[in-house]
Amino acid sequence: MATNITPRAENYSQWYLDVIAAGQLADHAPVKGCMVIRPTGYALWEEIQAVLDRRFKETGHVNAYFPLLIPQSFITKEAEHVEGFAPELAVVTRAGGKELEEPLVIRPTSETVIGHMYSQWISSWRDLPLLINQWANVMRWEMRTRMFLRTSEFLWQEGHTAHETPQEAEEETLKMLDVYREFLEGHLAMPVLAGRKTEREKFPGADRTYCVEALMQDKKALQAGTSHNLGQNFSKAFDITFLDRANERLHAHTTSWGVSTRLIGGLLMTHSDDDGLVLPPRIAPVKAVIIPLFKNDEEKALVLPFAEQVKTALGGCLDPLKVRMDTRYDQRPAERYFHWIQQGVPLRLEVGPRDVAGGQVCAVRRDTRAKAMIGLDDLGREIPALLEQMQADLYAKALAFRQANTHLVDTYEEFKQVLTEKGGYILAHWNGSEEVEARIKEETKATIRLVPLENTPLPQAAGPGRCMVTGEPSPGRVVFALAY
RNA sequence: CGGGGUGUAGCGCAGUCUGGCUAGCGCACCUGCUUUGGGAGCAGGGGGUCGGAGGUUCGAAUCCUCUCACCCCGACCA
Numbered sequence: 001m002a003t004n005i006t007p008r009a010e011n012y013s014q015w016y017l018d019v020i021a022a023g024q025l026a027d028h029a030p031v032k033g034c035m036v037i038r039p040t041g042y043a044l045w046e047e048i049q050a051v052l053d054r055r056f057k058e059t060g061h062v063n064a065y066f067p068l069l070i071p072q073s074f075i076t077k078e079a080e081h082v083e084g085f086a087p088e089l090a091v092v093t094r095a096g097g098k099e100l101e102e103p104l105v106i107r108p109t110s111e112t113v114i115g116h117m118y119s120q121w122i123s124s125w126r127d128l129p130l131l132i133n134q135w136a137n138v139m140r141w142e143m144r145t146r147m148f149l150r151t152s153e154f155l156w157q158e159g160h161t162a163h164e165t166p167q168e169a170e171e172e173t174l175k176m177l178d179v180y181r182e183f184l185e186g187h188l189a190m191p192v193l194a195g196r197k198t199e200r201e202k203f204p205g206a207d208r209t210y211c212v213e214a215l216m217q218d219k220k221a222l223q224a225g226t227s228h229n230l231g232q233n234f235s236k237a238f239d240i241t242f243l244d245r246a247n248e249r250l251h252a253h254t255t256s257w258g259v260s261t262r263l264i265g266g267l268l269m270t271h272s273d274d275d276g277l278v279l280p281p282r283i284a285p286v287k288a289v290i291i292p293l294f295k296n297d298e299e300k301a302l303v304l305p306f307a308e309q310v311k312t313a314l315g316g317c318l319d320p321l322k323v324r325m326d327t328r329y330d331q332r333p334a335e336r337y338f339h340w341i342q343q344g345v346p347l348r349l350e351v352g353p354r355d356v357a358g359g360q361v362c363a364v365r366r367d368t369r370a371k372a373m374i375g376l377d378d379l380g381r382e383i384p385a386l387l388e389q390m391q392a393d394l395y396a397k398a399l400a401f402r403q404a405n406t407h408l409v410d411t412y413e414e415f416k417q418v419l420t421e422k423g424g425y426i427l428a429h430w431n432g433s434e435e436v437e438a439r440i441k442e443e444t445k446a447t448i449r450l451v452p453l454e455n456t457p458l459p460q461a462a463g464p465g466r467c468m469v470t471g472e473p474s475p476g477r478v479v480f481a482l483a484y
Numbered sequence: 485c486g487g488g489g490u491g492u493a494g495c496g497c498a499g500u501c502u503g504g505c506u507a508g509c510g511c512a513c514c515u516g517c518u519u520u521g522g523g524a525g526c527a528g529g530g531g532g533u534c535g536g537a538g539g540u541u542c543g544a545a546u547c548c549u550c551u552c553a554c555c556c557c558g559a560c561c562a
């Protein structure tokens with residue numbers, strides 16, 4: 001039992017912060033709301049980047065980089081956009097020792113600068129589609145911050161595309177949403193619901209916002225990724241036009257989509273336990289750690305060469321950079337175990353005199369603590385299998401949790417009761433009005449996380465009914481939850 | 485911005501009400517010895533001028549005034 005981590009049941013928020021500290025993922029920065037992402041945390045981000053970057057490229061996108069500073073006037077060009085972001089902008093007004101003629105906004109997102117550039121780059125239908133992604137930092141001056149989940153500065157990727165037709169833009173928007181879904185489920189072992197945001201919850205300046213939502217262990221929802229169909233809002237504001245095949249001048253249809261370092265917070269809150277971080281093998285920067293154990297020089301002379309053999313064997317079936325050897329021989333075994341447990345390393349391979357004698361290692365899973373003795377010759381086959389099993393088990397566990405915490409309600413009374421007594425996702429009918437949505441949020445703090453897409457695996461939500469508040473007709477249930 | 489709270493060693497705290505020896509304790513850190521298959525024990529050691537400024541006093545971490553910062557709850561949000 002970890003003594004440096006507050007149990008989830010006692011104080012979930014403190015648990016979250018404790019796991020970050022114990023796993024050395026991040027630290028508070030001197031500036032309020034900012035954080036330092038430490039090597040262990042950054043390695044996770046690099047893993048996320050590597051997988052997603054490849055998927056973006058496979059789907060036809062290329063990377064570029066746009067500047068951090070944006071002329072303030074750009075932000076004001078799109079009406080909803082300025083209204084949505086104005087309160088949280090950080091603005092540079094002085095530079096080079098004097099007041100700037102025009103203040104420069106530190107980007108909260110890059111639709112505006114990129115729109116400005118796209119207007120210069122696009123002139124013909126032959127220039128479309130334009131499919132660019134950038135990995136960058138952005139800044140949003142939030143009132144309340146939480147490590148990884150909401151920091152003043154955060155890292156993300158933002159894809160920005162321009163298309164000829166509304167159909168193509170919509171197709172792109174949904175395609176990238178699906179890339180996120182696949183990534184979250186396949187690599188982070190986080191089951192998600194995909195859906196559309198309501199008018200009230202959508203991105204400022206978008207026609208439609210789609211999202212993937214994940215359920216955390218405290219039964220609150222977390223928006224894990226968003227994909228926006230911006231329609232012609234930004235192309236009109238920034239004059240992104242092209243001549244089509246009939247020599248007609250048209251505004252392009254644009255999209256944008258992003259995921260951020262928030263994913264790390266979501267990953268943590270999905271799988272970790274009271275002993276600290278638990279990482280799904282596919283995303284773990286270190287997949288296995290070898291821990292040589294010995295009491296004296298004779299044992300050391302026996303154990304170390306064997307441990308090297310184990311490392312070589314693992315290097316044959318895993319990325320050698322993702323296998324660690326724990327050489328802190330001056331520390332006690334328990335202490336060394338705990339270090340790697342709290343770093344979330346999926347497999348711990350103990351190699352002591354007993355194992356050398358048996359020609360085997362003792363493999364211990366981080367999630368279940370299950371031990372398995374594996375012969376040296378079997379490592380190449382068994383270790384990858386064990387890691388894949390753990391990956392599948394983590395996903396299955398998270399999925400079972402979500403299913404156990406998804407509730408169907410038909411009346412507003414029942415809704416309030418389930419929300420306070422059980423939490424989780426609540427599927428209910430809603431008349432589609434912003435007023436009712438606002439009232440529910442006002443009275444219960446719950447928001448509509450999404451309106452399920454047709455292919456969302458929520459069969460129980462399908463079918464018409466009557467709004468739980470007004471009794472008016474509703475085409476299908478929407479997903480409510482308390483959210484981060 | 486509204487409500488509540490806290491600033492004393494890297495971290496967590498005691499001491500403040502009722503001014504008074506050289507400002508303590510736990511963890512972490514350093515050295516040595518003994519230990520070592522789920523967070524070791526003993527011994528020794530380094531580190532703070534008490535958020536900042538001003539005032540009262542023979543004497544201030546402690547009392548007074550001003551000020552700064554941070555945390556929690558709410559509104560806002562990837």
